[in-house]
Amino acid sequence: MQFRLLDNKGTPKWEISRWTYSPEKKRAIKETLGSFPCRYSMVSRDILDKCTTQEKAEVLEWWRVTSEAVNRERVRNQITRLPVIFKDLGTLLDVIQDNPKDLAELKQHAYAFKDAVSRVVRRKSRQQKNQEAVNSVPA
Structure with a gap:
């Protein structure tokens, strides 16, 4: 093939x-x-x-x-594209107070990040459960 x-x-x-x-x-x-x-x-x-x-x-x-x-690759892209703003909570608070549009955009990034991370976590736990099921089968 x-x-x-x-x-x-x-x-x-x-x-x-x-x-x-x-x-x-x-x-x-x-x-x-x-x-x-x-x-x-x-x-x-x-x-x-x-x-x-x-x-x-x-x-x-x-x-x-x-x-x-x-x-x-998709998860890696989402994580690396997160705005630098996340790294600095002080800046984050300033943005929230100054501009509601920036806050909305920030929320979108946060949701994308949360979604990507939860997908990875779900897949890892599924793989772990499958591995445990395979290991626990009596020979």
Whole structure:
């Protein structure tokens, strides 16, 4: 299986392809199984229907790893983009007193940060529970 990021003008897409042997051409040919936008959370059913069981496992594992990397990057971006204002409570209080618009923007950043952190915490606790379940299964 091959996964290739297509750099088109709109939404970037992933393309999934594989090499198969063609008896009539007597050589290996590249067969494109399909493409899908990066923002989708799952590989489409029509692509998976063309795959063997082994290939499906490969595609799903690749997607899991890719999704985790994308989510990590998204969280990292949200955290690093937080305004410097958060680091200085004195400035924060001044802003709140001076300008209601800044306060509204600050709230948005706070919600984004809280959301990102809670997602990470939920995922970590889920992974920990799964690990504990695996470890507690009697052999």
